[in-house]
Amino acid sequence: MNNKIYSLVIVGYGGMGSQHGRKLEEVSRIKVTGVYDIKEVRQAEARTKGYKVYEDYQAVLDDPSVDIILIATPNDSHHPITLQALHAGKHVICEKPAMMNSQEVKDVMSASEETGKVFMVHQNRRWDEDYLAIKKLVDEKELGDVFYVETRVHGSRGIPGDWRHDLKHGGGMLLDWGVHLLDRLLILFPEKVTSVYAKLSYILGHEVDDGVKVYLTFEGGRTALMEVGTTNFITLPLWYVTGLNGAAVIEDWDMNGKVAKWDQADTSDAVPIVAGAGLTKTMAPRAENTVSEYPVPRVECDVRDFYYNFIDTIENTAERIVTNEEVLRIMTLMEAVFESDKTGEVVHLNL
Amino acid sequence: MNNKIYSLVIVGYGGMGSQHGRKLEEVSRIKVTGVYDIKEVRQAEARTKGYKVYEDYQAVLDDPSVDIILIATPNDSHHPITLQALHAGKHVICEKPAMMNSQEVKDVMSASEETGKVFMVHQNRRWDEDYLAIKKLVDEKELGDVFYVETRVHGSRGIPGDWRHDLKHGGGMLLDWGVHLLDRLLILFPEKVTSVYAKLSYILGHEVDDGVKVYLTFEGGRTALMEVGTTNFITLPLWYVTGLNGAAVIEDWDMNGKVAKWDQADTSDAVPIVAGAGLTKTMAPRAENTVSEYPVPRVECDVRDFYYNFIDTIENTAERIVTNEEVLRIMTLMEAVFESDKTGEVVHLNL
Structure with missing residues (x-):
């Protein structure tokens, strides 16, 4: 020792x-x-x-x-x-x-x-509990095979008031928060990214983006939406995940949210519900006894593990958690995000 | 008379x-x-x-x-x-x-x-109260200039069990529900559509889409997301709208939701909040006294107005509400959606 x-x-x-x-x-x-x-x-x-x-x-x-x-x-x-x-x-x-x-x-x-x-x-946000709870659900196939993830952070305060306003200093919200959300997405869905469609937003009129939406397609067809917004007076959930047998949502950093899991085929014919000016069977909720709802799992996490792993890496006593290959991949992906936004086109990758 | x-x-x-x-x-x-x-x-x-x-x-x-x-x-x-x-x-x-x-x-x-x-x-869903409430907020600039709209319907029952499973009969959820949501979006944002990026989903393995996501860009830069899903065990809000001075959300057809409106500049420095494993000022909520929250407006609506307007149109006593030019525009837009999904590319339009 x-x-x-x-x-x-x-x-x-x-x-x-x-x-x-x-x-x-x-x-x-x-x-x-x-x-x-x-x-x-x-x-x-x-x-x-x-x-x-x-x-x-x-x-x-x-x-x-x-x-x-x-x-x-x-x-x-x-x-x-x-x-x-x-x-x-x-x-x-x-x-x-x-x-x-x-x-x-x-x-x-x-x-x-x-x-x-x-x-x-x-990459400290790999130790965020909301992410780790979603990772647990995905890895353990609690929702069946997960085919879609939305990950968001929303605020309404604009870009923080310092060098993050400046292009030359690497400001903007893609580089500030997007880097975390993309980093985690690529761990949740480890297969290759095949395409990127992205829109940066410049609502506040700065030279750097005050928000970004990125739509990713992965090899095999899974998809994901990543969004950072600083002009959102109402926040949408941090996470929304859908799998073949269920879905999960995490609303906020207090871990409000739920899992909804399909227990059995709903053999009763759907009863149409009133939906605005019409009826809908398609969008009627399932019978209560066919879906169980429960809180999202709580996961112990300690961001100090980052520093411990850094020491282990120096001493060559453990696998490093944040690899430079991962960092390079995220940076390459962010370049594709900027390119997609600039050209208005889908960027195809094998990343 | x-x-x-x-x-x-x-x-x-x-x-x-x-x-x-x-x-x-x-x-x-x-x-x-x-x-x-x-x-x-x-x-x-x-x-x-x-x-x-x-x-x-x-x-x-x-x-x-x-x-x-x-x-x-x-x-x-x-x-x-x-x-x-x-x-x-x-x-x-x-x-x-x-x-x-x-x-x-x-x-x-x-x-x-x-x-x-x-x-x-x-196009009966122009008389849905949730849509009319959002239209009122947008038209009256209650949220300031609205720059982004998300409109969704989510269910978990799959495609309705009849000819809507069949390609040759014009089945699939884009044609079933997407047609309504796109129709209303083009009324909310009347300027031209300049680009479409879309993904149909085939989670359930049918020959027609069981859901669709469409990202629209409008002349001048406003954007919108339209989504229909039939494999969603948790539903996201029907509407999410962001403007320069506020936001609105409508959760469901019971009109649960809220408006959050910015009253005054929040001059106090943001207090960082604990967000997962880190702190964030950017995503900290605004001070309570700078944002007021209240229910979404209720709007009277009667879908029978469709039939009355049809008679008025026959008798040439009123402007028709649903024009065939609008119908043609939506159909052209849906063709672009299919094309974008098929090619994996952005379709550029002047529609």
């Missing part, structure tokens, strides 16, 4: 950087020792936490006591900062989206291989 | 045909006098209602006392039956979908013009 305590420096001590700092207080084998941030107010905050505040990034790179650099800067700076870190012999935890495009991911993968240092992207 | 009572014969006395019979009992200026149906059981039913039962369709055409023929037969027979009726000097009410393709609609429009007889399609 290795008991080494790894020294970690946070580069970019904003919202996510400071969140990492708090989470890492509970991870015994990583100690946050320092911070580098260009803003004085954040330097001051870091000092109150007892962190060493570095004058410049080179000083972090030159500090032999630093094992890990955690990058939580604007997206466009991830690439140069990561390359410098790896070549300085540091392991890297990087915020998402990993890079600005797939070529940058490839560069970093090469540098990681060359230097033998670990590069891992913080 | 014209007081003529019009004599109407129902051709095809199944589910919809008999529903027309019941509705028409409340319409004083139309009297259902007869029925033509090939099935003996339906002939017997018609006799119990006191209707004359015709031996064959020619007998209906030859009967000079018949003013109106109402067609509620399988979809593929609408075209020949309608043409014969118009040329025999009868006015025609026709069930939806009007025809099997846009050329058939054009044929019928020509025949109607040539004979001077009225042809009108029973």
Whole structure:
């Protein structure tokens, strides 16, 4: 059992950087020792936490006591900062989206291989309970074979008010939230993506997208809808999943929702229901005794497992959870999303 | 004031045909006098209602006392039956979908013009209260400019168990329910449709679609999603509409739902909420005092107005509500839906 305590420096001590700092207080084998941030107010905050505040990034790179650099800067700076870190012999935890495009991911993968240092992207939303509950239902075939998934996040506050408004910094909601939702979709449906149709929205008039809808088709015919919206005064469910024998919905992060599962053929003839100005048999609900409804499963999850797995990866004692091949795949998929939106066409893939 | 009572014969006395019979009992200026149906059981039913039962369709055409023929037969027979009726000097009410393709609609429009007889399609779901409530919200700009609409019907009973399973009869859910939902969308967003991306579903393994999803883009950039599903054990809302200043949702035909309207800028900084394994400001709800929520408006509606308008159209005393140009447009749009599904590509239109 290795008991080494790894020294970690946070580069970019904003919202996510400071969140990492708090989470890492509970991870015994990583100690946050320092911070580098260009803003004085954040330097001051870091000092109150007892962190060493570095004058410049080179000083972090030159500090032999630093094992890990955690990058939580604007997206466009991830690439140069990561390359410098790896070549300085540091392991890297990087915020998402990993890079600005797939070529940058490839560069970093090469540098990681060359230097033998670990590069891992913080796809923290793989540890969200709502996702894990859906994954359990899909993997265990609780709904029969699942053929369609909708995954959404809706807010009404627009794009967060910082560099995420800027194209050159890699702003916009596809890169901010879409990267998580697509990442998880590709785990739920592991087969290849064969086509992408996407619409970014620019309702708020910024140069970056304030929302996105992506319609995916997978090899074999399963489909999925991924949506991020920041102009939605009413929120639709986080998850909606349909399988041959049932469906599941998760409304919100409080895990409100339900599973509806078909128990037996409904042999009684459907009784038409009044539906607006007409009647419908097709859309009449099934008899109550043929479908059982129950809450979505609760799943234990601990996002600190990300950091533990990072250490295991450094020490080569476990399979890594977030692979760089996955990160490259998501980045390539997001490029297809941008292309589909720009051209107004379906992008065909073998991804 | 014209007081003529019009004599109407129902051709095809199944589910919809008999529903027309019941509705028409409340319409004083139309009297259902007869029925033509090939099935003996339906002939017997018609006799119990006191209707004359015709031996064959020619007998209906030859009967000079018949003013109106109402067609509620399988979809593929609408075209020949309608043409014969118009040329025999009868006015025609026709069930939806009007025809099997846009050329058939054009044929019928020509025949109607040539004979001077009225042809009108029973787009009865324009009188559904859920639709009319959404139309009111959109038209009155209650939500500000509406930029996106989702309209859905979900059931879990599969395709109704009759000719709607058969391709040659014009079965499938796009033609059955999709025709209504698309018809209403094109009234809500009257500008031209510029592109269509669509996926039919064949989950149940029939030769016709058991569901369909259609993504529409309109001139100027508004978008819409239309979905019909018959394999959905949990139903998503009938309507979801987003505008610059609010949103509305209607869950079901009981008019459960709400409007959420933005009252004032939320100047307080967003408080991050716990969202799964992370925090989010972007998706945090707005402060309660900046958004008001209230029930969707109730709208009076009476589907019998369809029949009254049909009489007014015959007598040239009012604008017709369902125009044949609209019917042609919907049929052309549905052809684009089939094409998009078949090719897997976006179909670009100027419709």
